Amino acid sequence: MLDFLRQEGIGEDLIARIEEYRRQWPAAEGDRARIPVPRFRYYGSEIWKLAITAILSGENLLLVGPKATGKNVFAENLSAVFGRPEWDISFYLNTDASTLIGTDTFKNGEVSFRKGPICACAEAGGFGILDEINMAKNESLAVLHATLDFRRIIDVPGYSRIILAPPTRFIATMNYGYAGTRELNEALASRFMVINMPVITGADLEKLLAQQYPSLKAEYISQLTVLFEEIRRKCESSEISTKALDLRGLLAAVNLVFNGLSLREALDIAIINKSFDGFERTLVEDIVSTRINGSLKKEDIFE
Amino acid sequence: MMDNTVSELQKRRADNLIWNGAEDYSFAPDFKAYDDNGDADLYWNLIFGAARRRYDYSKLEKLFAQLDRYRDSDVYESIFWNALEPVLYRTELSGRPVLESLRPKPAETALKFDDGMSADEIVETAGKYFYEHYGLYGDGKIRLKYRLPHMRRMSVDSFLQRGGKGLYRKLADLHDRTFVHEKGLYGGLTVFTGGGDSIGTKLTEPELREFIATKFGKPIYTASQVRQLERQLCTGNHRFTHLFYTGGETVELSGVYSTFEMHQRKRQAEIMAGNRVYYEKNRIRNRLLTAKLSTSISNSVLLHMQPESVKAASGEVDPKLAWRAARLGDEKVFRRTENANAGDMSVDILLDASHSQTRRTGSISSQAHIIAEALKRCHVPCRVMSFCSMSGFTVMKLFSDYSSSGDSSRIFDYWAEGCNRDGLALRAAGEMLSRTSYEHKMLIVLSDVKPMDIAKIRRDERDVGLSYDGARALTDTAREVRRLRAEGISVICIFTGTDEELPGAKTVYGQDLVRIRDLNHFADTVGKLIIGQMRNYAM
Numbered sequence: 016m017l018d019f020l021r022q023e024g025i026g027e028d029l030i031a032r033i034e035e036y037r038r039q040w041p042a043a044e045g046d047r048a049r050i051p052v053p054r055f056r057y058y059g060s061e062i063w064k065l066a067i068t069a070i071l072s073g074e075n076l077l078l079v080g081p082k083a084t085g086k087n088v089f090a091e092n093l094s095a096v097f098g099r100p101e102w103d104i105s106f107y108l109n110t111d112a113s114t115l116i117g118t119d120t121f122k123n124g125e126v127s128f129r130k131g132p133i134c135a136c137a138e139a140g141g142f143g144i145l146d147e148i149n150m151a152k153n154e155s156l157a158v159l160h161a162t163l164d165f166r167r168i169i170d171v172p173g174y175s176r177i178i179l180a181p182p183t184r185f186i187a188t189m190n191y192g193y194a195g196t197r198e199l200n201e202a203l204a205s206r207f208m209v210i211n212m213p214v215i216t217g218a219d220l221e222k223l224l225a226q227q228y229p230s231l232k233a234e235y236i237s238q239l240t241v242l243f244e245e246i247r248r249k250c251e252s253s254e255i256s257t258k259a260l261d262l263r264g265l266l267a268a269v270n271l272v273f274n275g276l277s278l279r280e281a282l283d284i285a286i287i288n289k290s291f292d293g294f295e296r297t298l299v300e301d302i303v304s305t306r307i308n309g310s311l312k313k314e315d316i317f318e
Numbered sequence: 319m320m321d322n323t324v325s326e327l328q329k330r331r332a333d334n335l336i337w338n339g340a341e342d343y344s345f346a347p348d349f350k351a352y353d354d355n356g357d358a359d360l361y362w363n364l365i366f367g368a369a370r371r372r373y374d375y376s377k378l379e380k381l382f383a384q385l386d387r388y389r390d391s392d393v394y395e396s397i398f399w400n401a402l403e404p405v406l407y408r409t410e411l412s413g414r415p416v417l418e419s420l421r422p423k424p425a426e427t428a429l430k431f432d433d434g435m436s437a438d439e440i441v442e443t444a445g446k447y448f449y450e451h452y453g454l455y456g457d458g459k460i461r462l463k464y465r466l467p468h469m470r471r472m473s474v475d476s477f478l479q480r481g482g483k484g485l486y487r488k489l490a491d492l493h494d495r496t497f498v499h500e501k502g503l504y505g506g507l508t509v510f511t512g513g514g515d516s517i518g519t520k521l522t523e524p525e526l527r528e529f530i531a532t533k534f535g536k537p538i539y540t541a542s543q544v545r546q547l548e549r550q551l552c553t554g555n556h557r558f559t560h561l562f563y564t565g566g567e568t569v570e571l572s573g574v575y576s577t578f579e580m581h582q583r584k585r586q587a588e589i590m591a592g593n594r595v596y597y598e599k600n601r602i603r604n605r606l607l608t609a610k611l612s613t614s615i616s617n618s619v620l621l622h623m624q625p626e627s628v629k630a631a632s633g634e635v636d637p638k639l640a641w642r643a644a645r646l647g648d649e650k651v652f653r654r655t656e657n658a659n660a661g662d663m664s665v666d667i668l669l670d671a672s673h674s675q676t677r678r679t680g681s682i683s684s685q686a687h688i689i690a691e692a693l694k695r696c697h698v699p700c701r702v703m704s705f706c707s708m709s710g711f712t713v714m715k716l717f718s719d720y721s722s723s724g725d726s727s728r729i730f731d732y733w734a735e736g737c738n739r740d741g742l743a744l745r746a747a748g749e750m751l752s753r754t755s756y757e758h759k760m761l762i763v764l765s766d767v768k769p770m771d772i773a774k775i776r777r778d779e780r781d782v783g784l785s786y787d788g789a790r791a792l793t794d795t796a797r798e799v800r801r802l803r804a805e806g807i808s809v810i811c812i813f814t815g816t817d818e819e820l821p822g823a824k825t826v827y828g829q830d831l832v833r834i835r836d837l838n839h840f841a842d843t844v845g846k847l848i849i850g851q852m853r854n855y856a857m
Contacts, residue, residue: 113634120635234415241413245338252343254334256606292609294327294602298334305335305364308416 016053016096024060029067036071037098040182046139049100055266056226057089058219062210066093069208075163075185077148077204080212083247083262086188087146089212094142099182102136102143110151112158116171128174133162137169140180145187153200159185163206215262217244228269228317235278235316239265242306246286246299258289259299278311279303324356330602332358339367348382349399361420365399368406377437381444387458394452398444401429408433526709527562532579534713535564551749555775555786555794556742562713563746566731586733589679593730596680597687603837604688610841612692618849619663619696630654662757663852664699664720665689668747670765670814671704671715672738678814682764683732685812685834689762689844690718690726699756702729705743708736710773714746720754739786740769740826741794744809748802760808760851766815767823769795796826808851812844 017030042050057063069076070093078086094101104115117131136143148156162169167179187207189199215223217240224236243265250260268285272278282303290296332350335358337343351362369375381398385391404424411417429447431440448454531537539547544561552559568583597604629639633654642648667686675682686702693700699720706713713736717728744763751759769791774783784790802809811827812834813820823831830851832843 118634119637238415245341248341248343249334249338252337253603253606254337254343256609292605294331297327297331301331301335301358301360302338304416305338305360305420306414306416308419 016092019056020063020096023058023063025063025067029064029071032071033067033096036182040099040140042098042100043139046100046141049102049139049141050098051091051095051101053088053091053095054227055085055088055223057085057092058215058222059213062089062212065208065210067096069210070097070184073184074208075187075206077187077189077199077207077209078212079189079191079209081190081214082257083260084212084214085262086190086212087144090142090144090146090186090188093186094144097142097182097184099184100136100139100141102132102141103146104132104143105146106148106151108150108152111155115155116158116169128171133159134169134171134177136185137162137177137179137183140182143183143185145185147189148187148203149189149191149199153203156200156203160202160206163203214247217241220262224266224269227266228273230317231269232316232318235311238306239269242302245302245306249298249302255290255295255298256292258291258295259286261286261289264289272311272313272316275313277309278307278316279309282307324352326598326601328352328356328358332363335360335363336367336370339364340370341367342370345370348379349395361417361422362399362403364410364414364417364420365403365406368410369402372406372409373437373440375437377441381441384445384456385448385454387456388454388460394448394454397427397429400425401427401431401444402440405431405433405435523560526711527560530562530708530711530713531564532569533582533708534562534715535566536569538563538565538716547746547749551742551745556712556739556745558710558776558779559707559739559742559771559773560711561742561746562711563716564713565716566728589676589733590731593680593683593732594727597684597730600684600837604684607837607841608688608691608695611688611845612695614841614845615692615698615848616696618845618852619698627653663760664701664751664754664756664758665693665760665762665848666747666751667700667702668743668761668763668765669702669704669732670738670740670763670767671706671713671732671734671736672768672770673706673735674738674766674768675734675814679732679734681837682814683730685837685840685844686732686764687726687729688840690729692841694726702726703747703750704732705738705740705746706734706736707739707742707771707773712739712742712746712771714743714750737771738765738769739771739773739791740765740767741786741791741798744795744798744802748798748805748807751802751807752805758808758852759806760810760848761802762810762812762848763827764812764814765823766819767792767795767811767813767826768815768819792822792826799826810847810851 017033020030020033021027066076066089076090076093078089080086091101113131115131115133117129117134120127120129122129130138133143135141161167162179163185167183169177169179171177185207220240220243221236224231224239225233243260243262246255246260249255250257264285268278268281271281271285287296287299287303290299329350332352333347336347336350337345347366349366351359351366353359369378382391382395385394385398388394407417407421407424428451429444431443435443445456449456453460527537537544544563547563548561551561629636629650630652631649633652636651636653639648639651639653643651667689669682669686690700690702700718701720702717704715704717717731718726744761747761751761770787771791773786775786775790776783786794799809808830809827810830811823811832813823813827813831814834815823820833830847832847834840834843
């Protein structure tokens with residue numbers, strides 16, 4: 016991963032400090048399996064620099080950005096770069112203190128405390144990924160205030176307080192204005208360094224496709240990239256919703272072709288059909304039809 | 319392809335293909351192509367878009383403007399596009415290999431352009447060609463010896479056959495300049511300028527009531543019910559005025575008003591058709607707005623529903639119940655959270671239907687439709703009414719009731735006429751709300767908040783009275799809004815007026831007022847306001 020950072024143009028001084036961090040806080044034997052091995056890499060040196068510096072300075076991160084900006088990929092990449100075990104915590108409407116911190120359970124005829132992911136992460140000094148943090152009610156997130164700020168503690172009533180292991184960091188992601196999300200309250204937002212995730216550029220998407228599918232012909236890397244940008248442009252001009260703007264879908268489509276579907280069939284199920292509105296689907300279909308030949312197969316697009 | 323056989327959706331689809339080809343969404347496409355079924359043509363629309371990107375299109379537009387001066391402009395423009403197509407095909411192909419399989423058989427044209435030509439050179443070459451082959455001067459005049467086809471009343475087809483110009487038949491249909499549609503679209507939107515209070519008040523109350531019924535529709539309450547309501551509501555500032563409730567069901571015309579009313583009804587029908595056209599014209603955007611608004615409302619409904627904790631066989635262990643597992647073998651020692659139903663909330667939409675709104679009926683009915691439709695999708699009961707005042711009557715017209723399942727399209731039967739006695743209308747709406755059993759009630763008023771009625775504020779029979787307008791009417795309306803709020807009804811206003819009226823509106827509705835400057839932000843703005851109110855319910 017560090018070599019990848021060098022390729023991305025991250026300065027040697029930062030890389031040296033990452034190495035120092037990793038030396039200082041090696042992951043415990045039992046937690047090794049939690050250190051992610053990223054399948055996708057995040058491209059964008061500016062963002063890397065911001066995030067690395069913030070984490071080295073002991074700050075928590077909030078990654079904000081629309082769909083297909085690689086928030087989760089980046090969060091996973093960061094855990095890998097710093098060599099920290101990762102805890103993924105998906106936030107939803109009914110997320111509450113007990114799902115985060117832990118809850119009482121009934122074990123061997125006794126009531127005992129079952130640690131939630133935040134506690135587990137804090138003790139192991141891991142990276143906690145707070146996915147879609149603004150899906151949860153602000154009130155239920157209040158329990159995290161002491162955890163996320165300078166106090167770095169978790170206080171569970173009836174139990175001793177847990178002090179966060181020094182390498183512990185939390186990386187939250189959110190998609191502002193996405194259906195089903197809420198305004199994040201100031202008290203919570205102030206406990207994060209906020210990084211606005213830029214939309215993936217054409218050049219970075221080409222890199223991503225090339226890294227992911229090395230045998231994909233350059234011609235089709237560029238066609239798929241332009242296709243994605245055309246869909247994005249249509250979303251930005253409010254002609255269609257963002258349902259079809261699906262980077263995961265695009266990557267999955269290439270994989271489907273690799274496994275035998277024609278490119279058009281793959282795009283049908285991976286991108287086009289994600290628009291459930293009939294007319295919207297027609298518009299997306301038109302973009303695909305005017306970009307991708309219906310008969311392209313594995314042997315045509317892979318070398 | 320004739321204009322009227324192409325659906326709005328296909329037109330929008332053609333627009334999208336062109337924008338995609340142009341990589342620019344900021345212009346209104348002029349040329350659009352459809353196939354024989356009226357479906358947008360993939361290839362040609364892309365070519366039109368590509369022309370926008372490749373060339374300085376304003377220069378080409380000048381050429382089109384010149385060609386448009388001629389009766390057969392569509393033929394000339396077809397020739398032009400057929401000539402430009404091979405150039406665009408060759409230059410686009412590398413970036414879009416699929417064009418090869420999409421391209422129809424290219425047409426043979428005598429007019430030819432080179433790949434490297436600039437827009438200026440293309441326009442110059444085309445101008446020269448049209449002058450030499452068709453005698454076009456470019457200002458609407460034709461050289462004498464080329465005037466043959468029209469002079470002889472010959473069809474363009476036979477002319478072209480004789481002239482041997484191989485015109486690609488399909489492309490004769492290409493001409494589809496947007497302004498042609500627009501003319502047709504706005505045809506239904508004749509602005510109605512008739513005054514609302516032209517009938518004198520010498521008629522007796524029952525006669526007036528009959529007149530109002532002819533105009534607005536059959537009453538929904540009996541005479542005694544209305545008397546009861548008037549005793550209750552037409553008091554204070556509204557003494558000596560009347561109320562009229564209707565569902566909008568038309569009354570057969572008879573008697574002295576028929577000719578006048580026939581004429582009026584025709585105009586109303588035109589306005590109602592205009593409302594529908596207005597909505598259809600922006601159908602895609604309106605549907606997106608509806609979807610967006612309903613998602614944000616339904617999310618908020620979910621959020622503010624009171625969660626209920628129930629005993630269950632799985633879920634979170636409830637320590638208080640745990641002993642039952644060991645002692646009683648009761649497995650239900652867990653708790654699961656279930657969200658209660660949102661059914662205890664209702665929304666009423668009240669549209670100002672006074673004369674000042676006549677120019678905005680299309681946008682107001684569309685906005686009301688978007689809100690009603692979004693609420694319906696979230697299963698929030700919604701009622702839509704309009705109000706206006708005429709000859710001392712304040713008319714409450716009901717478009718759809720809480721129970722009416724499905725059809726929100728009756729909202730487009732909205733038209734505006736007469737004055738508006740906002741104070742009384744709000745009072746009447748409040749009374750209607752008080753009869754419902756919902757726990758949380760919301761009233762959304764779409765109005766320019768400019769109350770004015772010719773029926774004066776009178777203390778007794780002999781009082782000449784004070785006029786119901788200006789600050790006095792605003793104060794009266796503000797008092798009614800306060801009264802509704804005191805009864806626990808959330809009142810919010812979507813302001814539809816102009817800058818001058820805004821301060822007045824603010825005094826009446828205070829913070830709970832939004833102004834829609836740009837309909838694209840409609841869902842966000844209205845959503846926020848509605849959700850803000852729902853948040854109060856949860857407190």
